[in-house]
Structures are given as structure tokens and as C-alpha cells.
Amino acid sequence: MAKLKYERPVIKKLNAGLMNKFGTRTEFEPVKHIDGVAVKSLIEKYGSPVFVISERQMRRNYQNAVRSFKTRYPKVQFAWSYKTNYINAVCNVFHQEGSWGEVVSGFEYNKALRNGVPGNKIIFNGPDKSEQDLRDAIKNDSLIHIDHFDELYSLISLCETINAKPRVAIRVNMDTGIYPMWDRFGFNYENGSAWNAIQKIIGSGKLRLVGLHSHIGTFMLAPSAYSVAASKLCDLMWHCKNQHNLQLQYIDLGGGFPSQNTLKGSYLPGTDTVPSIDEFAEAITTTILNFGFKTEELPLLILETGRALIDDAGYLLGSVLANKRLADGRRATIMDFGVNIMFTSFWYDHKISPAQDFTHHTEDQVVYGPLCMNIDCIRESVSLPLLNRGDHVVVHKVGAYNMTQWMQFIAMRPNVVMIDMEQTPHLIRRAEKLDDIVSLEEMPAYLKKIDLK
Amino acid sequence: MKLKKNIATSESGFIFNPATGDSYSANPVGSDIILLMKDNKSIAEIKKNITSKYDVDDSQFDKDYDDLLAQLRDNNLLEH
Numbered sequence: 001m002a003k004l005k006y007e008r009p010v011i012k013k014l015n016a017g018l019m020n021k022f023g024t025r026t027e028f029e030p031v032k033h034i035d036g037v038a039v040k041s042l043i044e045k046y047g048s049p050v051f052v053i054s055e056r057q058m059r060r061n062y063q064n065a066v067r068s069f070k071t072r073y074p075k076v077q078f079a080w081s082y083k084t085n086y087i088n089a090v091c092n093v094f095h096q097e098g099s100w101g102e103v104v105s106g107f108e109y110n111k112a113l114r115n116g117v118p119g120n121k122i123i124f125n126g127p128d129k130s131e132q133d134l135r136d137a138i139k140n141d142s143l144i145h146i147d148h149f150d151e152l153y154s155l156i157s158l159c160e161t162i163n164a165k166p167r168v169a170i171r172v173n174m175d176t177g178i179y180p181m182w183d184r185f186g187f188n189y190e191n192g193s194a195w196n197a198i199q200k201i202i203g204s205g206k207l208r209l210v211g212l213h214s215h216i217g218t219f220m221l222a223p224s225a226y227s228v229a230a231s232k233l234c235d236l237m238w239h240c241k242n243q244h245n246l247q248l249q250y251i252d253l254g255g256g257f258p259s260q261n262t263l264k265g266s267y268l269p270g271t272d273t274v275p276s277i278d279e280f281a282e283a284i285t286t287t288i289l290n291f292g293f294k295t296e297e298l299p300l301l302i303l304e305t306g307r308a309l310i311d312d313a314g315y316l317l318g319s320v321l322a323n324k325r326l327a328d329g330r331r332a333t334i335m336d337f338g339v340n341i342m343f344t345s346f347w348y349d350h351k352i353s354p355a356q357d358f359t360h361h362t363e364d365q366v367v368y369g370p371l372c373m374n375i376d377c378i379r380e381s382v383s384l385p386l387l388n389r390g391d392h393v394v395v396h397k398v399g400a401y402n403m404t405q406w407m408q409f410i411a412m413r414p415n416v417v418m419i420d421m422e423q424t425p426h427l428i429r430r431a432e433k434l435d436d437i438v439s440l441e442e443m444p445a446y447l448k449k450i451d452l453k
Numbered sequence: 454m455k456l457k458k459n460i461a462t463s464e465s466g467f468i469f470n471p472a473t474g475d476s477y478s479a480n481p482v483g484s485d486i487i488l489l490m491k492d493n494k495s496i497a498e499i500k501k502n503i504t505s506k507y508d509v510d511d512s513q514f515d516k517d518y519d520d521l522l523a524q525l526r527d528n529n530l531l532e533h
Contacts (some may be wrong), residue, residue, distance in 0.1 A: 003507055004507050004508065006508045006509035006513075007480055007482055008513075008520070009479065009517055009518070010479065010480050010521070011479045011518075011521070013474075013476075013477050013528065014476045325523055329524075359480060364471055444482075
């Protein structure tokens with residue numbers, strides 16, 4: 001007779017009617033497949049842990065976002081935010097869909113060029129652009145978004161030496177009712193700094209001011225804040241037209257739309273609280289359309305949405321390394337992935353699903369990563385089914401920022417796989433090897449020999 | 454290690470401590486082990502029973518059995 005499936009023994013105290021800090025059980029079905037490909041086969045082929053990205057979900061997210069804006073406003077352009085996920089295959093899915101590139105460093109700029117993005121379809125943001133970066137951006141007719149006066153003055157003097165007139169915009173920060181206010185980037189609207197920068201650009205005669213940019217924050221949960229931002233940018237645009245007879249071509253409202261992840265400390269899950277992209281589109285487009293521009297003067301609306309387009313297309317597959325009980329009686333599960341590759345676990349309560357069948361029994365537990373560091377905690381408190389050593393899990397909504405902010409710390413970074421529209425997995429970034437890391441190091445001659453005999 | 458004498462158990466995995474009023478639910482493996490403990494079976498007998506009924510090796514059972522005892526101890530269900 002076949003033996004019964006084993007599950008480690010557990011008892012659970014029954015509490016009637018009282019909430020506990022672990023919350024209620026959240027997992028009811030195992031996640032055995034991603035886009036039709038078995039989790040088990042992905043781990044067998046690509047190892048554990050492994051990031052998996054769904055091309056289908058990326059394209060669906062993009063097309064949904066574009067539809068939300070284009071059905072409300074005539075001129076819309078998305079620019080893929082490289083810092084959110086700059087693996088080339090990911091970028092090119094969005095570029096195939098029609099997205100420009102939005103970069104914040106020379107490294108990202110050159111990555112976008114290598115991916116085949118035309119220079120005049122790259123937006124160059126950020127406070128750190130070297131003189132060489134600026135020269136490249138000018139040569140390629142890219143859109144340079146000026147962040148501070150030092151950059152503005154160096155750009156003007158650079159243009160005097162090379163006799164060029166680049167297309168520029170300024171980044172504007174402002175009070176949109178969201179605190180803390182992101183005032184470290186760009187020129188402030190309320191204190192007149194933004195208008196001052198505009199006057200200097202126009203007065204210099206060396207630069208072509210073609211747009212205005214803002215990026216009011218990240219994981220914004222209030223569409224109304226974008227309405228305030230759009231209104232203030234429209235106001236600046238209006239003044240450019242009235243006082244300088246300068247018709248600006250675009251307004252870039254940046255990124256910051258949230259994904260459906262759950263922020264730490266939230267009472268309700270993100271799926272219940274995060275506004276849809278339609279709500280943001282409605283707030284932004286209604287404000288611009290009602291501002292009073294003539295139809296032919298309506299600016300191009302640029303959006304640099306990153307997180308909302310990629311987060312839920314990314315999964316992290318991993319395995320249980322060990323179970324243990326902590327001094328206070330709590331269960332601890334140790335996974336083979338930690339904060340080194342899942343940076344976002346510092347601010348999200350990521351959903352974790354077992355990848356194999358389980359019973360209805362659950363246990364309150366802490367989920368740790370494998371690093372020999374106390375900070376390596378994936379979930380501080382979660383009620384999960386009973387997991388045995390070697391069991392596989394799927395972490396959801398990890399597509400944004402993890403594959404750019406991950407650290408080569410203690411362990412190597414794992415494979416990244418993309419499942420295409422035909423349900424075929426492709427390796428899009430191989431796991432690091434020791435040689436990859438060591439090849440960057442140099443050993444002084446006098447340290448080459450050691451003798452521990 | 455023995456269960457306290459007054460602890461009530463059922464085959465469905467329900468455990469009740471009349472001294473404190475606390476009740477608990479055990480999963481099937483936990484329930485089987487607790488019933489065997491209630492019958493004063495030795496560790497060897499419990500191990501033989503469980504490893505022949507469930508798909509588990511000896512070392513995994515040993516580790517999980519110790520963990521179950523820790524849970525029972527934490528919940529004040531074992532004799533001192």
C-alpha cells in the first residue's frame with residue numbers, strides 16, 4: 001500500500017474571534033505554473049532561486065496603460081524607465097511596443113543606445129550627467145532634462161564651445177499635497193526657481209526649451225496629486241507661451257504609479273487599495289484638457305511609468321533551505337533567496353505561494369533569507385502552509401527594481417528567465433559565476449603568495 | 454516526554470486542555486503522534502508507526518518529532 005503524503009506535525013492554538021499580528025491565511029491554491037510553464041521544470045533547468053518574467057503580462061500591462069491614456073487624450077508617449085528593470089530583453093519588449101527610453105545615468109543611456117533606441121527617443125533625466133554624457137546626448141539629439149542650476153550653466157557653456165542647440169526640458173518639483181515632498185530633484189515651482197530656470201534657458205539663446213518634466217514621488221496612491229502636478233506644469237507652459245511666445249511641445253509627468261504590491265504597515269492588501277491606472281489617467285488628462293489650451297496647442301503627454309508595467313510580470317522562484325523554531329516559539333523558514341536579490345522586501349510584504357500541493361493547515365512564521373546577516377528577513381510575520389525542506393515557493397510581483405537594485409553580496413545573482421508569448425522560456429541573464437566577480441579584482445604582487453602550512 | 458494526563462484528544466486532531474480552557478488543532482501527522490503519545494507508546498514505537506504510514510525518512514521524522522515536542526512544551530501540554 002502506498003504511503004500517505006507526509007506533512008510535518010504541527011499544532012495550532014484556536015483563537016475565537018481575535019486577530020493576531022500574522023493576519024489570516026492567504027494561500028488557498030499552490031502556484032504550480034507560470035504562463036503555462038511548470039515551476040518545477042523551471043527550477044530543474046535554471047536552478048533555484050531564479051527570476052521569471054512573463055512577457056505576456058508585460059505586454060498586457062503596457063497595452064492596458066496605453067489604452068487608458070489614449071482613449072482620454074490625443075497625444076501620449078510612454079518612455080520605459082530603465083532603472084526599474086534594465087535587462088535588455090525586458091527593455092526591448094517595451095521598445096517593441098512603442099516605448100521610448102528614459103534613463104538617469106550615462107550607463108543607462110549607453111544601454112538604451114545599444115538596445116537600438118534612436119538618440120532622439122531617449123529622455124535623459126537625473127542629477128548626474130557627466131560632460132561626456134551631455135556631449136553624447138547633444139550629439140544624438142536626446143531630450144536632456146535639466147535637474148539643477150549647475151547642470152544648466154555647464155550645459156550652456158558646453159553649447160558655446162560646440163555650437164549646438166540641444167533640446168532640453170527642466171524638471172520641476174512642487175507641492176502636490178504629498179509628503180514628504182520630493183524637492184531634491186529639479187527646480188521648485190512654488191518659490192519661483194522653476195520659472196527662473198526657464199527664463200535663464202530662454203535668455204541664454206543656447207538651448208531649445210521643448211518641454212517640462214515632473215516626477216512627484218514613488219508608489220503614489222493618490223491620483224489627485226498628479227492632477228495638481230499636471231495643473232502646475234500647464235501653468236508654466238501657459239506662461240512660456242504668453243510671456244515668451246514659446247510653445248512647448250510636451251509635458252512629462254514622470255512615473256510613480258504603484259503596482260498592486262502591499263506596502264509594509266498597510267492594513268489592507270495592495271490589491272484592495274491601489275488605484276487603477278485608469279484613475280491616474282483620468283486625473284491627469286482631465287486636468288490638461290480642461291486647462292484651456294487650444295486643441296492644436298495641446299502638449300504631448302509623456303509618461304515614464306515603470307513599476308506599474310513590470311512588477312506583476314516578475315516572479316521569484318525559490319526553495320526552502322530549512323525550518324527552525326525561534327527562542328520565542330515562532331516558526332522560522334529559511335529560503336534560498338534573501339534581501340540581496342529581493343531588495344523590495346524592505347518595503348513590501350511580498351505574497352509567497354507554495355508551488356506544490358498542501359493541506360489546509362498553516363503556521364505563523366517568519367521567512368528569512370540565506371544570508372548570514374540579521375537584516376535578511378523576507379517576511380516578518382506571515383501565515384503559510386507547512387513547508388518542508390526542498391519545497392518550492394513562488395514570490396509574486398518582484399519585476400520592478402529587484403533586478404537593478406540587487407546586490408552581489410555573499411552570493412551570486414541568479415538566472416533570469418523570460419517566458420515568451422508562446423510559453424517558451426528564454427534565459428535573458430545568466431547567473432553570475434565566481435570568475436565574473438574575481439575578474440574585476442587586482443592582486444598586488446606582494447600579496448599573491450600566502451603560506452598557512 | 455509524556456502528555457499531561459488531563460489533556461483530551463480526538464482522532465480529528467482536536468486537543469483540549471481543561472486546566473486552562475485552551476484548545477488546539479493538529480494536522481493529521483501531529484494528531485497521530487499525539488494519540489500514540491496518549492497511549493504511552495515509546496518513541497521507537499511512534500517512529501515505526503509514523504514512518505510506515507507516511508512517506509517520511511527516519512531523520513526527517515526525528516527532527517520533526519523534536520519540533521512537535523517543543524510546540525507541546527511551549528503550549529504547556531507536557532508533563533514536567
